[in-house]
Amino acid sequence: YEKPSFMDKTYAGIEWQCVEFARRWLIRNKGLTFDSVDVAADLWAKLDHLVDVKTKEPRALSRRVNGADSLPKFGDLLVYGREYLETGHVAVILRVDRKRQLVKVGEENFANDRWTADHARAIPFTRHGGSYWILDRYLLGWLSYD
Numbered sequence: 050y051e052k053p054s055f056m057d058k059t060y061a062g063i064e065w066q067c068v069e070f071a072r073r074w075l076i077r078n079k080g081l082t083f084d085s086v087d088v089a090a091d092l093w094a095k096l097d098h099l100v101d102v103k104t105k106e107p108r109a110l111s112r113r114v115n116g117a118d119s120l121p122k123f124g125d126l127l128v129y130g131r132e133y134l135e136t137g138h139v140a141v142i143l144r145v146d147r148k149r150q151l152v153k154v155g156e157e158n159f160a161n162d163r164w165t166a167d168h169a170r171a172i173p174f175t176r177h178g179g180s181y182w183i184l185d186r187y188l189l190g191w192l193s194y195d
Contacts, residue, residue, distance in 0.1 A: 059102050060085075068092070070157035071126055071139045076102055079124060081194070090137025093128045093189050114190040116180045120145050120152070121191040127154060133187035142191070143168050150174050152183055 052064045056076040063069055068089050075081045081099040086092055098107040121142045129138035140156035153168035174183045
């Protein structure tokens, strides 16, 4: 049974799915949401803005392909291609640790493990030739907003 999830009367998605987690996180922490998508990978090609939950005003998104000239920031969305389980995946950037070269993410339905810290996973990144690469298979890049 697929149970819909709501956050303050705003639809967040199907419980325990990665898209629902990302949308719920955005609603709770930024007051933003996004339109429905069939699968997480669709966020990359089909999403060009977020929506302010209260004012309904759009907030432009920009795509940063993995290998961009800057790292993602708090709240950015990592988006994985359909090659990952034919649906892709989405995670939220919770912290960038430049010293240890890690991005820490929040997510659901990736490894289905309980979080052992204030994040689900810590993913290494590297810098090569002025570009930042997050070292995670199937990662397309990240969606950023102001």
